[in-house]
Amino acid sequence: MNPNMLSLSEAVEAIGARKVTSVELVQACLDRIDERDSGVKAWTQIDRKAVLEEARSRDDEAPVGPLHGVPVGIKDIIDTVHLPTEYGSQIYRGYRPGREAACVSLVRRAGAVILGKTVTTEFAMFRPGPTANPHALDRTPGGSSSGSAAAVADFQVPAAFGTQTAGSIIRPAAFCGVVGYKPSFGTLSLDGVKPLAQTLDTLGFITRTVRDQFVMRSALLGAERNPALFAQTKPRLGFFQTPFWSATAPETRQLLEQTARQLSESGFGVEEVTCPASFGNLNEMHANLMAFETARNYVSEYEEPNRSLLDERSRQAIETGWTVSADDYQTMRVELGQARLQFAELARDFDAIMVPATVGEAPPIESTGDPVFNRMWSLLGVPAVTLPAGRGPNGLPLGVQFVGRYDTDLRLLQVCEDVERWLAGGKG
Amino acid sequence: MNPNMLSLSEAVEAIGARKVTSVELVQACLDRIDERDSGVKAWTQIDRKAVLEEARSRDDEAPVGPLHGVPVGIKDIIDTVHLPTEYGSQIYRGYRPGREAACVSLVRRAGAVILGKTVTTEFAMFRPGPTANPHALDRTPGGSSSGSAAAVADFQVPAAFGTQTAGSIIRPAAFCGVVGYKPSFGTLSLDGVKPLAQTLDTLGFITRTVRDQFVMRSALLGAERNPALFAQTKPRLGFFQTPFWSATAPETRQLLEQTARQLSESGFGVEEVTCPASFGNLNEMHANLMAFETARNYVSEYEEPNRSLLDERSRQAIETGWTVSADDYQTMRVELGQARLQFAELARDFDAIMVPATVGEAPPIESTGDPVFNRMWSLLGVPAVTLPAGRGPNGLPLGVQFVGRYDTDLRLLQVCEDVERWLAGGKG
Numbered sequence: 055m056n057p058n059m060l061s062l063s064e065a066v067e068a069i070g071a072r073k074v075t076s077v078e079l080v081q082a083c084l085d086r087i088d089e090r091d092s093g094v095k096a097w098t099q100i101d102r103k104a105v106l107e108e109a110r111s112r113d114d115e116a117p118v119g120p121l122h123g124v125p126v127g128i129k130d131i132i133d134t135v136h137l138p139t140e141y142g143s144q145i146y147r148g149y150r151p152g153r154e155a156a157c158v159s160l161v162r163r164a165g166a167v168i169l170g171k172t173v174t175t176e177f178a179m180f181r182p183g184p185t186a187n188p189h190a191l192d193r194t195p196g197g198s199s200s201g202s203a204a205a206v207a208d209f210q211v212p213a214a215f216g217t218q219t220a221g222s223i224i225r226p227a228a229f230c231g232v233v234g235y236k237p238s239f240g241t242l243s244l245d246g247v248k249p250l251a252q253t254l255d256t257l258g259f260i261t262r263t264v265r266d267q268f269v270m271r272s273a274l275l276g277a278e279r280n281p282a283l284f285a286q287t288k289p290r291l292g293f294f295q296t297p298f299w300s301a302t303a304p305e306t307r308q309l310l311e312q313t314a315r316q317l318s319e320s321g322f323g324v325e326e327v328t329c330p331a332s333f334g335n336l337n338e339m340h341a342n343l344m345a346f347e348t349a350r351n352y353v354s355e356y357e358e359p360n361r362s363l364l365d366e367r368s369r370q371a372i373e374t375g376w377t378v379s380a381d382d383y384q385t386m387r388v389e390l391g392q393a394r395l396q397f398a399e400l401a402r403d404f405d406a407i408m409v410p411a412t413v414g415e416a417p418p419i420e421s422t423g424d425p426v427f428n429r430m431w432s433l434l435g436v437p438a439v440t441l442p443a444g445r446g447p448n449g450l451p452l453g454v455q456f457v458g459r460y461d462t463d464l465r466l467l468q469v470c471e472d473v474e475r476w477l478a479g480g481k482g
Numbered sequence: 483m484n485p486n487m488l489s490l491s492e493a494v495e496a497i498g499a500r501k502v503t504s505v506e507l508v509q510a511c512l513d514r515i516d517e518r519d520s521g522v523k524a525w526t527q528i529d530r531k532a533v534l535e536e537a538r539s540r541d542d543e544a545p546v547g548p549l550h551g552v553p554v555g556i557k558d559i560i561d562t563v564h565l566p567t568e569y570g571s572q573i574y575r576g577y578r579p580g581r582e583a584a585c586v587s588l589v590r591r592a593g594a595v596i597l598g599k600t601v602t603t604e605f606a607m608f609r610p611g612p613t614a615n616p617h618a619l620d621r622t623p624g625g626s627s628s629g630s631a632a633a634v635a636d637f638q639v640p641a642a643f644g645t646q647t648a649g650s651i652i653r654p655a656a657f658c659g660v661v662g663y664k665p666s667f668g669t670l671s672l673d674g675v676k677p678l679a680q681t682l683d684t685l686g687f688i689t690r691t692v693r694d695q696f697v698m699r700s701a702l703l704g705a706e707r708n709p710a711l712f713a714q715t716k717p718r719l720g721f722f723q724t725p726f727w728s729a730t731a732p733e734t735r736q737l738l739e740q741t742a743r744q745l746s747e748s749g750f751g752v753e754e755v756t757c758p759a760s761f762g763n764l765n766e767m768h769a770n771l772m773a774f775e776t777a778r779n780y781v782s783e784y785e786e787p788n789r790s791l792l793d794e795r796s797r798q799a800i801e802t803g804w805t806v807s808a809d810d811y812q813t814m815r816v817e818l819g820q821a822r823l824q825f826a827e828l829a830r831d832f833d834a835i836m837v838p839a840t841v842g843e844a845p846p847i848e849s850t851g852d853p854v855f856n857r858m859w860s861l862l863g864v865p866a867v868t869l870p871a872g873r874g875p876n877g878l879p880l881g882v883q884f885v886g887r888y889d890t891d892l893r894l895l896q897v898c899e900d901v902e903r904w905l906a907g908g909k910g
Contacts, residue, residue, distance in 0.1 A: 152579055156677070159781035241815070245677040245779050249584070252671045274778065276808035350702065351673050353587035380704035387669070387889045395823075461815045 058082035062124060062212040062266035069123040076109040076123030080167055083125050087210045093191050095184040096205035098130050099137040100170035108167045121273050122165030127214030129202050130171040131178045133246035134158055141248050142174040142183050142198075144363040145355055155246025157215060157257055157274060164273035169211050172201025175422060177352070178222055178250050181365035187229060187416050189450050196226030196412075197422030202260045203230040207451075213261045213270055219250045219344060221412075221428025223258045224440045228453025229416035229423060231442040233474075234260050235267045238461045239435030242274055251347035253387075254340070254432045264439070264471040271463075278464060289469040291317060292407035294327035297334035301426050303414025305446040310410060313443060313454055317408075320476060327407055330396055333430065339386050339393075340429040346383045349375025390433065394460070397434050401459045406469040411453035415446035427455065437463040439470045443477055486510035490552060490640040490694035497551040504537040504551030508595055511553050515638045521619050523612040524633035526558050527565040528598035536595045548700050550593030555642030557630050558599040559606045561674035562586055569676050570602040570611050570626075572791040573783055583674025585643060585685055585702060592701035597639050600629025603850060605780070606650055606678050609793035615657060615844045617878050624654030624840075625850030630688045631658040635879075641689045641698055647678045647772060649840075649856025651686045652868045656881025657844035657851060659870040661902075662688050663695045666889045667863030670702055679775035681815075682768070682860045692867070692899040699891075706892060717897040719745060720835035722755035725762035729854050731842025733874040738838060741871060741882055745836075748904060755835055758824055761858065767814050767821075768857035774811045777803025818861065822888070825862050829887045834897040839881035843874035855883065865891040867898045871905055 057079040060068060068074040084102055091097060105125070112123040133139050133151035140146045158168065173183035178198035185200040187193040188208035195204040199216030203226030206214050216223040218236045227234025235258050242257040249255055259270040272278055293314040299307075318324040349356075349372045355364060356372050364372075401407060410427040417423050431438045437460075440453035456473070458466035485507040488496060496502040512530055519525060533553070540551040561567050561579035568574045586596065601611035606626035613628040615621040616636035623632040627644030631654030634642050644651040646664045655662025663686050670685040677683055687698040700706055721742040727735075746752040777784075777800045783792060784800050792800075829835060838855040845851050859866045865888075868881035884901070886894035 149580060151581075152577060154782055156779045156781060159785075160778060163781050238815075240681050243677060243680045243775065243779050245680075249671060249673040252673075253668050272808070275811065278808045278812070347671065350588060351584045351671050353584060353591050354582050357587075380700070380706045383703065384706070384889070384892065387666075391889060461812070461819060464812065 056082045058086045058209050060212065061263045062261050063263065063269050065124045065212050066120065066122065066269060070117060076112040076167060077106060079123065080105055080109040080125050080169070083169060083211055086208070090188070090208055090210065094186055094188050094204050094208050096172055096201040096208065096210060098140060098171045098173055098201070101137060104136065105167060105169055112165060112167060117165060119164030119273065120269055121161055124166055125169035125211050126161050126166040127169050127172045127202055127205050127211040128158055129174050129199050129215050129217060131174045131198070131217055131248050132158060132215055134168065134171065137171050139171070142176040142181070145360045151246070153246060156243045158246070160274050166273070172205055172214055174198050175200060176365045176368050177248065178217060178219060179371050180367035180422070182419070182422050186419060187450070189231065190448070192419055193416040193450060194229065194419045194422050196229035196416060198222040199226050199260060200422065203227050203232060203234070206230070206260045206262060207232045213259060213266055216258050216260045217247055218256050218258060218428070218432055219254045220340065220432055221425030223260065224428050224438055224453070224455055225412055225423055225425055227260050228411035228440045228455070229451065231451025232260055232262050233264055233267060233442070234258065234440045235467070236431070236438045238437045238463050241463065249351050251344040251351070253347060254344055256432065264467055264474050267467055289322060289405045289472055290403060291322050291324045291469070292327040292401070292404040293324050294329065294407045294409050296409055296427065296430070297329065298337065298426050301413055302410050305452060306410050306412065306414050309444050309452050310408065310454065314408060317473070317476070327400065327404070329400060332393070336393060336430040336433055337426060339389065340433040342378050342382065343386050343390070343433070345371060345375035346378040347375070348372060394434055397436065398459055405465050406456040406458050409455045409457055411440040411455035415448055415450040415452065431457050436460050437466050439466060441470060441474055441477065484510045486514045486637050488640065489691045490689050491691065491697050493552045493640050494548065494550065494697060498545060504540040504595060505534060507551065508533055508537040508553050508597070511597060511639055514636070518616070518636055518638065522614055522616050522632050522636050524600055524629040524636065524638060526568060526599045526601055526629070529565060532564065533595060533597055540593060540595060545593060547592030548697055549589055552594055553597035553639050554589050554594040555597050555600045555630055555633050555639040556586060557602050557627050557643050557645060559602045559626070559645055559676050560586060560643055562596065562599065565599050567599070570604040570609070573788045579674070581674060584671045586674065588702050594701070600633055600642055602626050603628060604793050604796050605676065606645060606647060607799050608795040608850070610847070610850050614847060615878070617659065618844070618876070620847055621844040621878060622657065622847045622850050624657035624844060626650040627654050627688060628850065631655050631660060631662070634658070634688045634690060635660045641687060641694055644686050644688045645675055646684050646686060646856070646860055647682045648768065648860055649853030651688065652839055652856050652866055652883055653851055653853055655688050656839035656868045656883070657879065659879025660688055660690050661692055661695060661870070662686065662868045663895070664859070664866045666865045666891050669891065677779050679772040679779070681775060682772055684860065692895055692902050695895055717750060717833045717900055718831060719750050719752045719897070720755040720829070720832040721752050722757065722835045722837050724837055724855065724858070725757065726765065726854050729841055730838050733880060734838050734840065734842050737872050737880050738836065738882065742836060745901070745904070755828065755832070757828060760821070764821060764858040764861055765854065767817065768861040770806050770810065771814050771818070771861070773799060773803035774806040775803070776800060822862055825864065826887055833893050834884040834886050837883045837885055839868040839883035843876055843878040843880065859885050864888050865894050867894060869898060869902055869905065
């Protein structure tokens with residue numbers, strides 16, 4: 055097997071056991087990129103020489119942390135100094151920030167090799183970048199973490215950073231058939247990540263297994279005794295159609311209902327969750343709150359001469375934000391506080407609640423897809439994970455999303471690992 | 483009266499009524515700085531020529547926003563492009579960020595003239611900058627927003643940005659005898675503000691009146707119909723000694739008890755608040771949580787060759803943070819969620835709760851003072867305001883702090899304006 059096919063945790067183990075070197079792993083990823091990236095277009099910047107040099111020095115030194123020698127991709131909304139950071143925007147063509155984002159320094163400190171920068175939509179908003187879905191080049195990989203999801207799915211890199219404000223980790227991960235994890239709001243520092251909406255922006259990871267998500271967490275936060283943190287009780291699963299169930303494509307409806315049934319038959323015990331009628335307003339609240347904050351974060355980009363370099367969709371997002379009043383913002387913040395408490399109550403008896411990840415398969419490449427099944431979880435700030443689970447009518451990947459109560463990320467990931475094992479065991 | 487003596491709202495009105503020009507106001511501030519700053523040392527960067535040119539162009543154009551023509555000071559933990567941004571650190575000597583912080587762009591958009599950068603402690607941590615307390619040059623102005631508080635108190639500028647992670651707005655504002663406001667966590671974007679601890683960092687303002695705080699809010703968020711938002715009911719005041727009452731100096735104890743009594747006699751109706759015993763742990767939780775996040779935000783500054791340019795106190799703060807485990811962090815986050823709910827319950831019947839702002843008067847200049855009465859409010863994320871209220875045994879200003887429930891900032895400010903009026907009316 056080519057080393058680029060190893061999952062992140064397999065790669066860490068293989069390097070630790072000296073079964074593969076960092077140079078071999080990185081070279082295999084670069085070869086895969088050379089072979090595939092003219093079609094997939096997941097990367098904006100790779101300095102091949104520097105990356106191989108970094109890998110070589112990892113091979114020469116004693117292991118320094120949980121990512122020793124392993125390549126990681128950095129979404130280009132995140133500041134790097136050694137590689138340009140363009141935020142998917144013409145305004146920042148060739149831009150070199152003066153400081154490196156904390157998350158980049160942290161993975162370096164954990165021993166990672168920064169493979170390169172991955173494509174983001176313009177400012178993590180709506181204008182798609184050039185990236186294609188590796189499963190069908192005429193389909194979107196999703197956005198805004200387009201390059202990260204496509205590169206991980208295409209075995210070009212075992213792990214990459216994503217960020218989510220609406221649905222920018224979960225949606226692309228689901229469309230590309232990989233594991234996406236959006237942590238509880240505020241867990242991971244956004245230092246050096248260009249803000250979109252401060253009440254929603256969340257840094258997270260795209261990998262190919264749930265185990266890999268634990269590894270990325272430990273690189274950023276430190277070692278966690280996760281299995282010991284919780285009683286090894288049977289997971290308590292919920293199934294929640296959300297107020298937006300009617301937006302699902304048939305394949306999603308079928309996948310979720312079938313998964314709920316089969317999980318239940320396999321002894322997981324799945325309970326249906328119903329929700330307060332007010333939850334139907336959460337997607338609209340998310341859109342307004344996001345627009346309000348985005349407008350105020352993008353004052354300098356909206357001024358000339360920058361404005362004429364902005365995509366029409368970005369301009370419109372900013373202009374919409376200026377139509378939301380400060381009073382409305384304040385009211386939304388208070389209502390959001392209440393909704394967060396309501397969800398905590400609703401979710402109290404569950405370790406993980408299964409919800410749709412996307413409408414259906416990845417749509418054509420012109421858009422990045424609809425975040426209808428992501429907005430409310432970003433708004434509530436709760437942890438969310440998508441697992442690849444089956445294929446749609448066109449043979450494209452489908453995801454199943456699991457969400458949990460705020461700050462119960464480890465338990466959620468643990469349950470997702472159980473479900474992942476069960477999915478691999480051949481049901482579904 | 484020299485125009486630099488005008489409060490922010492008076493200045494806005496005077497410029498609007500063409501009673502004073504922006505150039506006259508800015509020149510008066512610059513004259514005051516020339517006269518006083520060799521002693522007070524509040525500023526790190528002022529480009530006099532550029533500032534006057536900006537003021538001149540404000541005078542030549544129609545008013546564009548609520549701060550038209552008025553100078554504002556920017557704490558040097560906040561990124562500016564036209565002036566160096568040094569974060570109070572040797573590492574960033576002469577550093578020019580590539581992007582301007584959102585809050586700077588927003589006050590510009592509101593018509594403000596950026597007067598200059600104000601002194602911060604190193605990375606808003608513990609090493610004091612050169613700034614002195616304008617009321618006694620051998621005393622600290624407090625930290626970390628040292629220059630902002632001193633400059634506003636000394637009539638060098640009518641308003642300045644501060645940031646608070648432990649007590650960095652409220653403490654210096656109280657020590658300098660001005661109004662400090664730390665908004666509810668997350669209200670104002672931290673884009674371009676160097677992160678210290680993402681669960682705590684908050685942008686706010688230092689001004690000379692409460693009215694001015696409304697003006698600064700409106701510049702960043704948009705116009706607010708604040709008085710109409712709430713029924714004009716009598717304010718419901720609480721008096722809360724906090725679990726740390728024994729740390730107060732006699733002058734603080736006396737000031738708060740007397741103020742509570744006199745407010746009560748004046749018909750405000752003040753009720754004593756008692757709190758769960760667990761609140762005694764909040765300051766320690768704050769310190770550990772802050773250290774954990776700081777360490778992970780300061781990886782690149784802690785690496786050589788930067789490390790040798792770090793102050794010993796900053797190094798120690800970072801090293802302490804690495805001794806806090808990820809498991810402890812997760813546990814603290816969950817406990818914090820519970821404490822926030824407990825405080826919301828406790829504060830439910832109050833519009834504002836009076837608490838100590840500081841231990842006592844500003845201590846000697848070697849330290850920036852103790853944040854013992856600030857940590858828990860930063861941790862809880864609730865809004866806090868300090869009002870100047872009397873003098874201590876050495877004739878130095880004392881503040882009284884008012885805190886409110888999360889996201890009730892407008893009501894809190896409104897009540898503080900009532901109390902400010904009452905204080906000016908000659909009691910206390």
